[in-house]
Amino acid sequence: MYQKLKGTYDVLPHESDFFRWIGNEIDHVARLYGYKEIQFPIIEYANLFQRGVGESSDIVVKKEMYVFEDRGNRLVALRPEGTAGAVRLYIENTLHMYGYTQRLFYAGPMFRAENPQAGRYRQFTQFGFELIGDASPEADVELILINHELVKRLGITDVTLYINSIGCRECRPAYQQKLTAYLGEHKQELCEDCQTRLSLNPLRVLDCKKTSCQAVVRQAPLQYQHLCEPCSTHFETVKNSLSSLEVTFLIDPYLVRGLDYYNRTVFEFKSASLGAQSTFSAGGRYDYLVRDLGGMDTPASGFAMGMERLAMVVEASTGKKRTQYYHPPFVYVAGVGENLSLAVWQALRLLREEGFSATTEFRYTQLKKHLKAADRLGAPYALLLGEDEIQKGKWTLRNLQTGEQFQEIPAEIVAFLRAKK
Numbered sequence: 001m002y003q004k005l006k007g008t009y010d011v012l013p014h015e016s017d018f019f020r021w022i023g024n025e026i027d028h029v030a031r032l033y034g035y036k037e038i039q040f041p042i043i044e045y046a047n048l049f050q051r052g053v054g055e056s057s058d059i060v061v062k063k064e065m066y067v068f069e070d071r072g073n074r075l076v077a078l079r080p081e082g083t084a085g086a087v088r089l090y091i092e093n094t095l096h097m098y099g100y101t102q103r104l105f106y107a108g109p110m111f112r113a114e115n116p117q118a119g120r121y122r123q124f125t126q127f128g129f130e131l132i133g134d135a136s137p138e139a140d141v142e143l144i145l146i147n148h149e150l151v152k153r154l155g156i157t158d159v160t161l162y163i164n165s166i167g168c169r170e171c172r173p174a175y176q177q178k179l180t181a182y183l184g185e186h187k188q189e190l191c192e193d194c195q196t197r198l199s200l201n202p203l204r205v206l207d208c209k210k211t212s213c214q215a216v217v218r219q220a221p222l223q224y225q226h227l228c229e230p231c232s233t234h235f236e237t238v239k240n241s242l243s244s245l246e247v248t249f250l251i252d253p254y255l256v257r258g259l260d261y262y263n264r265t266v267f268e269f270k271s272a273s274l275g276a277q278s279t280f281s282a283g284g285r286y287d288y289l290v291r292d293l294g295g296m297d298t299p300a301s302g303f304a305m306g307m308e309r310l311a312m313v314v315e316a317s318t319g320k321k322r323t324q325y326y327h328p329p330f331v332y333v334a335g336v337g338e339n340l341s342l343a344v345w346q347a348l349r350l351l352r353e354e355g356f357s358a359t360t361e362f363r364y365t366q367l368k369k370h371l372k373a374a375d376r377l378g379a380p381y382a383l384l385l386g387e388d389e390i391q392k393g394k395w396t397l398r399n400l401q402t403g404e405q406f407q408e409i410p411a412e413i414v415a416f417l418r419a420k421k
């Protein structure tokens, strides 16, 4: 028997309506905020991601990318995230010609060869929002507001927004020097990963979860106390706008993010109900990436949320299981007797034309079997078609919850069902 790969998962028929609902809510909010959907390949040249997410990101350092040579000896990779692909699309298709500011939205599978655990998969689904071409703090605020709106719509209650500023290429080097000097003094107390990070990107030591590193980090100099004037003003405006919009947040001076492209505002939405993988949505400003990937100097900001973690938080917050979002077919058509397939086809066609979800089991001819099938599917109504119905040109409609039934001409049955939908 074949089994799925470790770190992947199947969505079963009775769960898929739940995921569809989450996706629809996100689509709707994207539209409300004027974000247009883009689609880009799952597979790209590996160096796009190496350059995009950065040499010191976990994805590259921990070799989390699925990289392989294709038949033309090209080094390609499955996308580990969406921002690099979105920016490649923006540059390659000269989107700035259609308007300097681009509000882009995407959804789809991402791949990271991580160690699987609850909420951490090797194939997962991200919904990403990228606001390219706007350097203002308001752009960051808009992205946070989108999250806020989604949290509300999905009924997520147990949530905290953490924000930080990690400065820019002007103020970061001096701070980084200070941090490196401090961490260098404590090198022996740091974990093995952080000792590597020290030379690659000392900022990443700040968000190490290991107790030994956290003890060192607690005394470390912090970026937000070393911001240059423009970065400081930017951060102040973000905080003030969020406060005046009544969006509650906490400043987490240790929040740095695991991808290299960020500058200034970074943020994460966390939920305690998720356990170790508590972040379900995250992002920030990345003003250098468009340029670094070969485009013009273009500021940008964005975030992505993971479907699987969102699903877990929604279930925990609402107390409603994913299977409870299942939509059964509305009408089950039961052909009771032999040679009824034409009558069944006609009934199904009429119901579907009227917009009702309708189905049947072609292999059954006995009422008992049909009713069992309808019950298995959870259909609220069954349409019974037998000799009597055919002769009278009427249908029998049975309410499967109450057992009540009546016979009427199809138009009346349709009117009745319409009122019940």
Ligand code: HAM
Pocket (backbone or CB within 6 Å): 080, 081, 082, 083, 112, 114, 119, 120, 121, 122, 123, 124, 125, 126, 128, 129, 130, 258, 259, 279, 280, 281, 282, 283, 284, 286, 301, 302, 303, 304, 305, 306, 307, 308, 309, 310
């Ligand atoms: P990220 O923090 O790597 O950021 O991922 C964003 C979200 O994707 C996470 O908060 C989580 O919900 C989900 N996620 C990431 N890895 C996994 C995994 N292995 N299993 C399940 N879910 C996962 C980015 O990817 C950036 N591209 C976000 C961004 C967009 N920044 C600017 N624009």
